[in-house]
Amino acid sequence: xxxxxxxxxxxxxxxxxxxxxxxxxxxxxxxxxxxxxxxxxxxxxxxxxxxxxxxxxxxxxxxxxxxxxxxxxxxxxxxxxxxxxxxxxxxxxxxxxxxxxxxxxxxxxxxxxxxxxxxxxxxxxxxxxxxxxxxxxxxxxxxxxxxxxxxxxxxxxxxxxxxxxxxxxxxxxxx
Numbered sequence: 001x002x003x004x005x006x007x008x009x010x011x012x013x014x015x016x017x018x019x020x021x022x023x024x025x026x027x028x029x030x031x032x033x034x035x036x037x038x039x040x041x042x043x044x045x046x047x048x049x050x051x052x053x054x055x056x057x058x059x060x061x062x063x064x065x066x067x068x069x070x071x072x073x074x075x076x077x078x079x080x081x082x083x084x085x086x087x088x089x090x091x092x093x094x095x096x097x098x099x100x101x102x103x104x105x106x107x108x109x110x111x112x113x114x115x116x117x118x119x120x121x122x123x124x125x126x127x128x129x130x131x132x133x134x135x136x137x138x139x140x141x142x143x144x145x146x147x148x149x150x151x152x153x154x155x156x157x158x159x160x161x162x163x164x165x166x167x168x169x170x171x172x173x174x175x
Contacts, residue, residue, distance in 0.1 A: 018104035025096045033087060040071045040085075043092060047128060048073035048085040054132035060139070075131075077139040083131070091127035091157060095120050098161050105165075107173045115172055119164045123157065130156040 005012065033041055040048075048064040055062035055077060063076045064085065072086040102116050134153050138145050 014104050018100055021103045022096065022100040025100060026093075029092055029096060036071060038071055040066060040073050041087060041090070043090045044085060044087055045073060047090045047131065048075060050128045051075065051085065051131040051135065054128060055135055058132070058136060060136060062135075075135055077135055080139060082135050082138050085131065089127075089131060091123055094127070094157055094161060095123055098123060098164065101165055102168055105169060105173045107168070111172050115164075115168060119168075122164070123160060126160050127157055 035041075045064075052062045052064045052075065061078050063079075064073045065076070066072075067074050067084070070084075070086075072084045074081055075083040075085050098119060099116050102112055102119070106112070107115070130153060134148050137148050137152075141148075
């Protein structure tokens with residue numbers, strides 16, 4: 001048993017560090033969300049409003065309004081209610097996963113900090129762009145709504161995270 005622990009020490013350390021960091025960040029985010037009772041959290045509102053502005057830049061009339069009875073934002077394009085922007089749409093849970101992996105797969109401190117900041121910014125921007133583009137796509141092609149939301153929507157954000165992880169492991173981590 002001791003031989004196995006020594007042999008797989010780096011893997012065991014990675015797993016322990018990953019789940020510890022993930023638990024702490026998730027707990028912190030849950031505490032943040034719990035501070036909002038019946039209204040959407042500030043990050044979700046910000047993402048919804050930025051998506052709205054981007055949709056307008058593409059030439060569509062767009063509006064976001066708080067839902068009457070749920071802690072979400074309603075996203076309308078040309079007066080058509082198309083999407084609910086809720087906590088899961090603000091990309092924080094994806095950012096937590098991204099940051100956790102970078103911390104667990106150690107690199108130099110300043111390189112890690114810079115990669116986390118720039119990678120998080122890239123994920124955040126990609127998230128706003130994907131919400132705007134998918135809202136427009138659902139408006140233009142409503143019969144593809146399920147495929148857009150269930151396949152394209154997650155593929156964009158998780159694809160970017162995967163590419164950032166590959167870049168991190170191959171170029172910057174201390175493996």
